Amino acid sequence: MLYEINEKALKLESEGKKIIRLNIGDPDLATPNEIIEAAYAAMKKGKTKYSSSYGELSLREKLAEIHGVSADNVVITAGSKWGIFATMYLMLRNGGNVIIPTPYWTAYELTAKTLGAQTKLLRTELDDKWRIDLDKLENLIDKETRMIILNNPNNPTSKVMDPDVLDGIVGIANRKGVTILSDEVYGTIAFVKTKSILEYGDNHILSNGFSKTFTMTGWRIGYIIANKEFVDQLTRLNQITINNVPVFTQEAALKALELQGQLSNAIKEEYQKRAKMASEILKTVLEFTEPEAPFYVFPRKRGLDSERFTLDLLDKGVAVAPGTAFGDYREHFRISLTAPRAEIEAGLDKICEALE
């Protein structure tokens, strides 16, 4: 229902209705001007042609340096969503199942279903602070299990995984020969240190992107880091699908990385302020864990039917996402803190009002 709500919100807006959009992880902040200028300069230099399906070597080398891998381990994707679809496609097209902890980012399960793969959901709970139970994970794995998808920091809970739990998960995965796809798209701007899957060698796969760190959501550029064999495989899929990410977009992304310290700290600070404000407003009426990463709060109200609540709230001019879009979490809903602070405040007030 996540996409339906979004298309409905877009439609209401196109009809001239004012909607406070707290439903998707698309920051209100503008793409920094230096990044736009880098894209424009590249276009004018004629960087508007087909190029390698691996991505530009300069960008791959820069990412390799940042992540401590070789450029051979990096492939540029048309958004991290495409990287995740492509990875799941390559690993699941011949059958098998995938383990997905919940609450999850909607696209993981939709993708698995589209691919005809069986999903095994591993439920986590607010009352356990969203901690993954290692015994439950181990019991879920069977001979058909091809992959485990982690989202660290998590969307929708904004929880960063405890390093000990991650150690445990990787240990189980290695013992059972199951590949982990770790989506760490919120990692760079998390409020607490996030341990990366890359710290465990090249058996597993990292997905990352530029959207969240540099407010480049609409540009559609991300990357996958994996062993060379998998990178080659994904590149062959790129060759018959997206072909390449525009070179001018890749040059913009390279500029973003060069300015990373400066840009992403400012972005992180702004989100920390928003998260603090949201926690203050919501804590009197809702239960939740405080965000350890930008963008989301995933509160619960006992007895809530969040689908009905979400539709009613949209009619009142505030878009949020129902908990059911992230698994079996009918009493939860997700608020994206991706609007100017004053607007978020107005939105949160309307939410509190609607819950009374």
Add this chain to the structure above:
Amino acid sequence: MLYEINEKALKLESEGKKIIRLNIGDPDLATPNEIIEAAYAAMKKGKTKYSSSYGELSLREKLAEIHGVSADNVVITAGSKWGIFATMYLMLRNGGNVIIPTPYWTAYELTAKTLGAQTKLLRTELDDKWRIDLDKLENLIDKETRMIILNNPNNPTSKVMDPDVLDGIVGIANRKGVTILSDEVYGTIAFVKTKSILEYGDNHILSNGFSKTFTMTGWRIGYIIANKEFVDQLTRLNQITINNVPVFTQEAALKALELQGQLSNAIKEEYQKRAKMASEILKTVLEFTEPEAPFYVFPRKRGLDSERFTLDLLDKGVAVAPGTAFGDYREHFRISLTAPRAEIEAGLDKICEALE
């Protein structure tokens, strides 16, 4: 071998070697400046965010007007290659076979194979002027046939389909209940009138793009026109894969369409001159049909091993594509007239020399 040759040519170039690149359909002409400026203006206006997986309504409406359909029938894709992959994925993921006339654009068969679909190749011959035999087509169709892929004008032959033959193909497809995917990406700038699949109602699917008409290859924007149900289905696939084409790219494409008469006529004229020149040079040593559309000549030399020839020629500084990349055409190779005229001339001279 098409992509391998291209990656090898790119590698040689990155090592500083001069390669005359007549191997891919990527025009040497620059993207017109008005299009670049439209993208830049949109970026500066903040059109850098997530947007509808259908594409922008303004662009869909403009395309609908051009093609005489409704905006509901149009979905914007991340390049026409993505539109074709997505269409084949949706139609073939549950099995079945696809009929592909040869010579074909490499990606059709690679995609079918990747999807695990059976391909039924329908051979056409230079000696028949690449005409599709309707009886052969009818005999190839069985209960498992899900689609026929037409490429009109054709890559690599640059032949435009005879309207009577197209009438015949559509008649057979309609009688047998098989969907045609018609890739008409060279249609707008063909040298002779090209009859579109849209003239036969909305049972069938049109794929088109901006790459060739507006020298926007690296921008990755195309579109699919189909009945609303299929457009909705493809949009749901967009939602979990590419998400959206950047809005600034869509605004650039809209600008391109506004300038279409002016821009595409100039582009077409240039390619007609090149095609004429190439025909003059090649006709003494090779057999081929004269191009009716931009970019390609697909000549034959009896007894040629085009794979060996292509690799040897690359070492001599000219990249072309072996005939085997387009089906079972070992005696053919494809020349892309996508370099400045002087460079094409030098390349063609080297080709003639190598063939002696």
